[in-house]
Amino acid sequence: KPVKKGGYPLRPGVEGFFITCEGGRERQASNEAIDVIESFYEELVEASDSDPKLEAERKTLNKVTKFQYSSDDDDSDGDCEIGSDEQSKKKSNLQVQGAEVKNGDDIERPAKKQCVVSEYKSVDEKIDAELAELGDKSKRRFTKLDSGCNGVIFIRMSKKEGDPEPKDIVQHMFTSLASTRKHVSRFLLRVLPIEVTCYTSEEEIKxxxxxxxxxxxxxxxGEEAAEQKAPCKFAVLYDARANTGIERTKIIDAVAKSVPGVHKVDLANPDLHIVVQIVKTVCLIGVVERYKELGKYNIRQLTSP
Structure with a gap:
């Protein structure tokens, strides 16, 4: 029976991250994307203190690790003290009990060696189990879905209560990269947040x-409301892959006409970009800020000298 390659297919009803990468590197890019997104997710959570459970788990892991190593140190110190006492006893009773002390040393050495080995084995098992548990939780939060297109991957985010939005994570990522210019990936190119997905029909998109x-x-x-909430300028960022049955202009018009008329289209200097990515029969939609300022959300373009 043939084994199916790839993960679960991309489908409507999910949210996460639309990512482009080098063709043929989708598997490596997916694994790298989860690591990169997870790291910026943790930074954002730590900065906002919006996930105390994650912080508690991290403190617990550090506490257990420190306790085990400190116990090993204490045990080793105790062994040294016992050895010193035995040496002093040897000196005081050298003529009377020399043979008995020698036999005692022979008995204690295997016991000491056995105790140390069993303790280190226990520590390693506990650390491996805790790291595996944390790794499983990370995978559940971010999982890869098969886009079915060359050079395109999708990372699904399973949000929990209090988690930041995909838009917040990506915004934090590129704001940080814009200031540090730090290379964080080898295969990733553009990373766009996706908040809703649906089938590629005008009615479904609306x-x-x-x-x-x-x-x-x-x-x-009203005029008073207009002063409180100023209308914004927007543009539609559209692209389609592996779908020739839809018209570009119809989809863009459907998206633009969904926005209330008080907000105007401005292709030159928009405040927000509405992301519309068509992948086969699935339409992915999101909203980004400072698109051009942040290197069009392209990691390589933003971090290149």
């Missing part, structure tokens, strides 16, 4: 856009 419209483009009514 329906999927509703929560994003309420979140980023609220309708402004």
């Amino acid at each position: 329906r999927a856009m509703k929560p994003l419209i309420d979140k980023y483009f609220p309708p402004v009514v």
Whole structure:
């Protein structure tokens, strides 16, 4: 029976990260993407203190590790003291009990060696078990889905209560990279946050856009409301892969017309970009800020000298 390659397929109803990479490097890029996203996720959580459970797990791991090593140190110190006492006894009773002390040394050495070996084995097992447990939790939070396209990967995020949004993680990532210019990946190119996914039809896209419209483009009514919530300028960032049955202009118009009329299209200097990526029969939608300023969300472009 043939074994299916790749992971679960990309489908509507998920959120996460749309990522481009070098063709033929999808597997390596997927593993690297999970590591990179996880590291920036942890930075963001630590900075905002929004996930005390994760911090408690980290403290517990450090505490256990420190305790075990400190116990080993204490045990070794105790062994040294016992050895010193035995040496002093040897000196005081050298003429009377020399043979008995020698036999005692022969008995204690195997016991000491056996005790040390069993203790180190126990420590290694505990550390390996805890690291494996933390690794499993990381994989559950971020998992790869098979896009079915060359040079494209998708990392799904399974959010829990209090977790930051994919947009917040990507925004933090590129803001940090813009200031440090640090190389964090070998295979990743563009990383875009995806908040909703649906099938590639105009009606489905309009329906999927509703929560994003309420979140980023609220309708402004009246002059007083307009002063409180200034209308924003936006542009649609569209691309399609492995799908020739849809028209570019129809999808862009469907997205743009979903935004209330008070918010205007501005291709030159938009405040927000609406990301629309078509991958086969799935449409991925998200919203990003400072798109051009942050190197078009391309890691290699942003960190290159």
